Every structure is written in C-alpha cells, then in structure tokens.
Amino acid sequence: MPLADPTPHPELAPKADLPNIPDMWPGAWGAYKYSRQAVKRNPLPILAVLVLYFLASGLPSILLNRSGRPWGNAIGDLISIPFSIALVIAYLASVRGQKISVGSALKASFDPMLILKYIANAILLTVAVVASAALLIVPFFFVMPRLVLAPYFLIDRKLSPLQALTVSWNATKGSAGKVWGIVGAAIAMSLIMLTFIGIPFALYLLFMYGASQALLYEFLNRAQPATADAAIAPAPADPVDQPQTPPSPPSAPAA
Numbered sequence: 001m002p003l004a005d006p007t008p009h010p011e012l013a014p015k016a017d018l019p020n021i022p023d024m025w026p027g028a029w030g031a032y033k034y035s036r037q038a039v040k041r042n043p044l045p046i047l048a049v050l051v052l053y054f055l056a057s058g059l060p061s062i063l064l065n066r067s068g069r070p071w072g073n074a075i076g077d078l079i080s081i082p083f084s085i086a087l088v089i090a091y092l093a094s095v096r097g098q099k100i101s102v103g104s105a106l107k108a109s110f111d112p113m114l115i116l117k118y119i120a121n122a123i124l125l126t127v128a129v130v131a132s133a134a135l136l137i138v139p140f141f142f143v144m145p146r147l148v149l150a151p152y153f154l155i156d157r158k159l160s161p162l163q164a165l166t167v168s169w170n171a172t173k174g175s176a177g178k179v180w181g182i183v184g185a186a187i188a189m190s191l192i193m194l195t196f197i198g199i200p201f202a203l204y205l206l207f208m209y210g211a212s213q214a215l216l217y218e219f220l221n222r223a224q225p226a227t228a229d230a231a232i233a234p235a236p237a238d239p240v241d242q243p244q245t246p247p248s249p250p251s252a253p254a255a
Contacts, residue, residue, distance in 0.1 A: 020097045021218050028181030034215050036208040038094040045102045046090050046210065053083035081118055085109035088155050091214035114155065121154050121161035128165070145179030146172045152217040171220045182212045 018037050026034065039046055057080035061073045086102075086109035093100040109115075125147055132143035146169045153171075154164035172179065186209060192202035 028185040035211040038211040056080040082109045091211045145176040
C-alpha cells in the first residue's frame with residue numbers, strides 16, 4: 001500500500017498572512033489588503049474611537065449652530081483633537097501587528113502637551129497648504145502630499161510641530177504620487193455611496209482602508225530611515241565650542 005504524500009497540496013494549504021509592511025509599495029489599491037489586515041487586528045477599538053471622534057466633532061456643531069452660535073464647528077474641531085490623536089495611535093499599533101485597547105489609546109492621546117503640539121502642527125500645516133494654494137493650484141499638489149504625514153511623525157516620534165513638518169517633507173520625497181493614490185482610492189470608495197445600496201459597502205471599504213496612511217508612514221520609515229532622521233539629527237558641535245582637554249604631562253624617563 002503506497003504511503004500518503006506528506007507534502008500538502010498548495011490549494012489545501014492555509015494562506016499565510018501578509019507581512020505587516022510590504023517590501024515594495026503595492027499601489028493605492030494594493031494597499032487595501034494590508035490596511036484591512038491591520039484594521040482587523042483592532043476593529044472594535046478603532047471603531048469605538050471613530051464613533052467618539054464623530055460625536056465629539058459633530059454634536060457641538062449641530063447643537064450650537066441650531067441655537068445661532070456660529071462657532072460650533074470650531075468647538076467641535078477642538079474637542080475632537082484627542083480622538084484624532086487616539087486614532088493615529090490605534091492605526092500605528094495595528095499596522096505594526098500590535099493589539100491596543102480603547103483605554104490605552106485614549107490615555108496616550110489626552111496628554112495636554114501633545115494636544116498643544118498637535119494644534120500648533122495643524123496651524124502650520126494649514127498655513128503651508130493655504131499659502132501654496134494661493135500661489136496657484138500647481139504648488140498645492142506638490143506641497144500637500146509632502147506634509148500630510150506630519151501628524152504621524154509628531155505623535156509617533158514626539159517631535160516638535162516644525163520638526164514634524166520638516167521630517168514629513170524629507171520622508172515623502174519622491175512619494176507624492178503614493179499619497180495622491182491613497183486620496184484617490186478613498187474618493188473612489190466614497191463615490192459608491194451615490195447609490196443607496198452602496199452606502200454600507202462603501203462604509204466598510206473606507207473603514208478597512210483607514211490604516212492606509214499609517215501603512216505608508218511605516219513603509220517610508222523603513223525604506224528611507226536615513227532621510228527621515230536627517231532632519232532631526234543634532235548638528236555637529238562647533239570645534240571652537242568643544243572643551244579642550246589639556247595634554248598629559250610627559251612621563252618621567254625610566255631610571
């Protein structure tokens with residue numbers, strides 16, 4: 001009686017998980033499967049933070065605008081900042097293959113200094129994007145994708161607002177197309193909502209695609225670590241400022 005073949009058939013073997021970060025950028029649509037894998041590691045925490053974000057940003061706008069107070073949108077944007085930070089933290093953990101809870105994400109995001117730095121970074125980012133758009137439409141398409149990852153550098157590396165913009169600019173050199181690809185894919189998924197039956201499907205796709213920017217952040221960090229770190233590396237000290245060590249006295253000749 002012949003022995004059974006110990007080699008499993010390829011079609012029957014379980015499919016291996018994707019690596020957390022692809023070796024080569026798979027394109028905007030190819031990034032979907034990596035983002036989906038990441039989101040599936042922490043679906044409930046990510047969903048909970050998203051719901052809190054929309055509640056924090058939307059309720060003040062609805063309540064205050066109805067009562068004739070026009071600053072509802074600004075208050076909503078301000079209140080939702082910790083939840084924006086928590087979302088970045090949750091996405092980064094998911095892309096890195098880590099489990100995270102809602103409590104741990106929110107605990108890290110409600111840091112007063114981090115919130116102030118996030119606000120300052122958002123102001124600088126807005127000024128840079130608006131200024132580029134004011135110069136003409138073409139500079140905007142070059143500037144915006146180079147700075148879009150600044151919040152990730154700010155939160156993940158604990159950089160200053162200006163450092164985060166600088167590092168994002170350096171890290172995304174030659175990768176503006178990747179950013180626009182992610183934006184285009186998200187817009188295409190949103191267009192499915194134009195049909196009523198497509199709303200649940202579009203929401204599912206957008207939810208699973210939510211980690212795509214965090215994926216790009218990690219991909220660029222791994223692909224170009226030297227470029228990203230160059231912007232925050234301390235400058236070499238001036239030789240004049242270096243403390244001078246006096247020369248050792250000559251040793252006495254042996255007797």
